[in-house]
Amino acid sequence: MTRLGVIGGGGWLGKALLLAALADGVIAGEALTVSSRSGSVAGFDPWPGVRQTNSNPELAADADVVVLSVRPQDLDAIAIDLSGKLVISVMAMVSLDDLATRFKARRIIRAMPNAAAEKRLSFTPWLASPDVTDADCAFADRFFNASGQAQRITTEAELDYFTALTGSGPAFLAAFADAMISDAVISGIGRDIALCAVRQLFLGSSALMAGSEQTPAEIVQTFLDYAGTTAAGLEAMAAADIRTPIARGLTAAAAKAAAGTRRQ
Secondary structure, three states, rough: OOOOEEOOOOOOHHHHHHHHHHHHOOOHHHHHHEEEEOOOOOOOOOOOOOOOOOOHHHHOOOEEEEEEEEOHHHHHHHHOOOOOEEEEEEEOOOOOOHHHHHHHHOOEEOOOHHHHHHHOOOEEEEEOOOOOHHHHHHHHHHHOOOOOOEEEEOOOOHHHHHHHHHHHHOHHHHHHHHHHHHHHOOOOOHHHHHHHHHHHHHHHHHHHHOOOOOOOHHHHHHHHHHOHHHHHHHHHHHHHHOOHHHHHHHHHHHHHHHHHHHHH
């Protein structure tokens, strides 16, 4: 039985990943230790065997796999030897080399889940250091697939880009949604109604796009070919060069992730 310890398991991301993995049986409650500042995190009642602590050295001593789920700026406060263990980091901007140096570890996996892990809908890219075993990779794949869809990648440059593209969770889509709501209000729609309408639009459209055999580009072309009101809107957005600000946003976020990784 794999013994798992999660540092920062009381945070929103660590907890979301754990609850999904426990529910799917990827990990057993009696094989899990969660550390937090308080030493007590709510939400694990269905698994009474889960141990809780505020001691990271105690957690590390009892774990085969240690997950680091803390803010990068809090990493300096964690001084433990993780040699011989599989280390899984879900932190942005902390490289494989830095993790290896800090924790004397050779088997390291970096991953970038997003906020949709709470709904078990995260897209989670992950990469492994050269010493990671096939069994380690299989565990990581099961662990992250429990909270959505996992995808192994090969370079930290890719992970930095995915930190921007999918690590953003709902943030970029929320910015687009907010622009739509604001325009609706300007056009005389009540804000509460506009908010409800746009939320339902994004919910329904996401489900349709996820289940469609068409690519997003093909969906757009279908509406352009129909030449109706939506086509008029799409053409106006294209004329305003909607792609450029989106690309700039992704580039800026990815650049910050890459710069943070290089600084370590």
